Amino acid sequence: MTIAPTKKIPSISVAVSANRSKLQCPILQARNVSVFYGSFEAIKQVSLDVNANDVVAFIGPSGCGKSTFLRAINRINDMIVGCRVTGQIHLGGHDIYGRNVDLVKLRRQVGMVFQKPNPFPRSIYDNITYGPKLQGITRRSELDAIVEDCLRKAALWDEVKDRLHSSAQGLSGGQQQRMCIARTLATRPQIMLMDEPCSALDPIATGKIEDLIVELKQYVTVVIVTHNMHQAARVSDRTAFFYLGQLIEYDKTSTIFTNPAHKRTEEYVTGRFG
């Protein structure tokens, strides 16, 4: 894939609203993005587009920069002392590194799910309503509706509907992770970032999350980091292969796994290194 370097990325606001009719259009555009830790360049001049309502997998050997690039998309890297991002990332046509960007709003639009489920030590209900309450939603009926809607979308409603006011930490690991996905959905993100979301889960819980990711496409765009190539093949529409901080190849997942353009990609997906 080739992306011509651009100074200004054209607005895609029209395309984003067309997202409802499932047109393929980029919701996220990264151009020449580099991420430095001090003088070390962990991500090198990466450009890629993510289409709305796609699932995109980031694969590559440990330390190649997958998490670093993911964290550039919601500016969590800003919290790391000595970390610097150059290049452009546009979300829905807006430069997320532009002046006056509201980071709280950005992180609502770009939700994140981590390796280990991280429920707050509160009830399931309180976890899900935490974000909406911060946004000023106080009506009980409205909060109830959000809780049910998000838990249904996260394929967890039937398992927890009778224990919404019990501690979220009493759920199994897989249920906790689905609850974290529901909690993220409650702030109505445009994109959900997932950094190895199944790495702490058993195979059955992993299968449920994978099924869920495919379902989530109806509502949100998903970018998932995974070291599990079967997982990437099962859930994603497009796959980006990173190696030593470079984006080596980004294409349809079927192409990456069956007919990659680069030798390094082929060696990685066939398990010859990693």
Ligand SMILES: Nc1ncnc2c1ncn2[C@@H]1O[C@H](COP(=O)(O)OP(=O)(O)O)[C@@H](O)[C@H]1O
């Ligand atoms: N907070 C940090 N400070 C300094 N170097 C880091 C930090 N986080 C990651 N790195 C380095 O950046 C590179 C990419 O790391 P990472 O993005 O975690 O890779 P991956 O997620 O693909 O395993 C590695 O060399 C790693 O050691």
Ligand SMILES: [Mg+2]
């Ligand atoms: Mg990582």
